Amino acid sequence: MKDANWGLITHSLLETKRVGASLGRLLRGDEVICLEGELGAGKTSLIQGIGQGLGIADPITSPTFTLVNEYEGSKGRLYHVDLYRLQGTDEMMTVGIDDYLYSDGVCVIEWAEKARGLLPSERLHVTLRHVSQQERNIEFRATGGAYRGLLNRLKEVLDITAGLHDTSY
Numbered sequence: 001m002k003d004a005n006w007g008l009i010t011h012s013l014l015e016t017k018r019v020g021a022s023l024g025r026l027l028r029g030d031e032v033i034c035l036e037g038e039l040g041a042g043k044t045s046l047i048q049g050i051g052q053g054l055g056i057a058d059p060i061t062s063p064t065f066t067l068v069n070e071y072e073g074s075k076g077r078l079y080h081v082d083l084y085r086l087q088g089t090d091e092m093m094t095v096g097i098d099d100y101l102y103s104d105g106v107c108v109i110e111w112a113e114k115a116r117g118l119l120p121s122e123r124l125h126v127t128l129r130h131v132s133q134q135e136r137n138i139e140f141r142a143t144g145g146a147y148r149g150l151l152n153r154l155k156e157v158l159d160i161t162a163g164l165h166d167t168s169y
């Protein structure tokens, strides 16, 4: 049985972005990635890395006045959903969040716990936690065979580059 859970600690913003970029490079283009973690945990930073890995040239910023920002990358679209301001699942249905979840792009959701009932059963969960001012614990949880495979490939790639992470800042 392949690993369904795996985590690591990053020691800087740059390192978190690199983890995101490694993940972004491994994506096929239709995945759902659910991010959880308190304010300032690094969710948007991780997505900026994912965007880089997906070949998105535009800067990724948090969708402040909308729930979703859309970007065009070399492997198709990236939907960046931020549910921070959302009250309940009714409002979510009215903005059609499920269209993004089941679309052919990559859908990355901040505050995904607010959409729990709407999430597809197969997805990659990422929980970010403060360890110290500059350190974050990043825990991945994969559900479904495709996502377990993805997580194992990510683990391999990050194990290989671990030395670089330690010395590059």
Ligand SMILES: Nc1ncnc2c1ncn2[C@@H]1O[C@H](COP(=O)(O)OP(=O)(O)OP(=O)(O)O)[C@@H](O)[C@H]1O
Pocket: 010, 011, 012, 013, 014, 015, 016, 037, 038, 039, 040, 041, 042, 043, 044, 045, 046, 062, 110, 133, 134, 135, 136
């Ligand atoms: N190891 C680290 N990884 C990521 N961010 C870090 C790290 N160390 C410090 N930081 C800082 O933490 C902040 C993370 O902000 P970010 O916007 O990514 O968080 P967020 O989880 O999206 O917050 P919000 O819930 O407000 O959207 C940035 O200011 C960044 O510089």
Ligand SMILES: [Mg+2]
Pocket: 043, 044, 045, 062, 110
């Ligand atoms: Mg954010």
